Amino acid sequence: MKITRTFVLSGVALLALSGCSSAAPEAEPSPSSSKISYTDGLHAKVLSVETANTISVDIDGQTKEVRLLNVVAPTEHNNEFSGSCLIPESTDFLRQKLPEGTEVTLDFDNSRVGSSGYLEAAVYVGDDFINADVVREGFATTTFLSQRDEHYAPVSEAQQEAAREGRGIYSKDVECALPHAIQLHIDRVHQANESDDEDARISSYKAASRFYNTLMSTAKSPNTWIGSIVTLDAVKDQLKELKNALGKNYYDLQGKTEQEKQSEANEPVRPGS
Known part of the structure; x- marks a missing residue:
């Protein structure tokens, strides 16, 4: 009985050793799965423009959807009056501002993910503040979580300018406005x-x-x-x-x-x- 038990235990030990020696070494994390540090001044490259306030970007090899902070674009699902006004025009404007391959810099507010679930950011091309540009041309409205939002003021001022000048969705000559x-x-x-x-x-x-x-x-x-x-x-x-x-x-x-x-x-x- 002792011989049998010794044999069985030896077999189990051999199997355990065999399993350890054949296990593949733990894979190193690939660059695409590395964690992104969402801090002001983050560099990204534009992949595409989805709407007048949503873009797809490449950040360190990872594709992320970014929504322009404090900006609400017209959509076909917006049932509010004029909420679906100038959809193609507003999207085309942002595509002209941010063609594929454009290098952008992202800044963030206190919460980088908004209620929409998107990564929300202030988008810059050099010193050009894209969020304000879209609103200034009358292709979007502004919104905020609180009026203390860091980037709200310049976007709000851009909206007032668009309304004063009667641009886009603030024009008396645009039927859906x-x-x-x-x-x-x-x-x-x-x-x-x-x-x-x-x-x-x-x-x-x-x-x-x-x-x-x-x-x-x-x-x-x-x-x-x-x-x-x-x-x-x-x-x-x-x-x-x-x-x-x-x-x-x-x-x-x-x-x-x-x-x-x-x-x-x-x-x-x-x-x-």
Whole structure:
């Protein structure tokens, strides 16, 4: 029995030794799997442009999708007013700015991955701040996690400039743009003021008032697509023009004009009511 047990134990030991000697040495990590240090000044090479705020880049042999920080591009899935405006034009603009092979530098905010799940970065070509360039030409809006975002201010200033100059999605001449829609309501109210058709006049006043009220409510959410546009000085001025055009024919959120509310306030209170 002792001989048998010794034989079996010896066999197990030989198998263990054999297994150790035949095991392949642990592979060295390849360059493509090395960890990237996401610090300001990170160099990358543009592989492609997907949308007006999303690019594919090569970083140390790894392909990464980068979203332009504080920039929201129009997309076909954006249901907000003018959110799907000038999609091809905005993408083409960024492709011209960042052709394949362009060397870029990436800077980051406090959190390098945004709520979208993308790597978010401020993209530079030399001293040229690409995020602001796209917005300045009226091909995107700006957004923020907080107004203390490190790169938000220059992008926001670029958006104000685009609105003042009436570029891209801030143009009254672009049919899908919000300023164009505001101007249409202003023109319709002026036409209604000169119309003899009372029903048509009231219909125009109510439509313009609903439109105005909807837009004003979005100003409470300036980090959204439509809210970002409504809070621009040039657009706020245009909305004031619409409200002034309506004058006493403006219908509030309860669907009443100032004159109607005044009449109700002056109605005598019935006994027992």
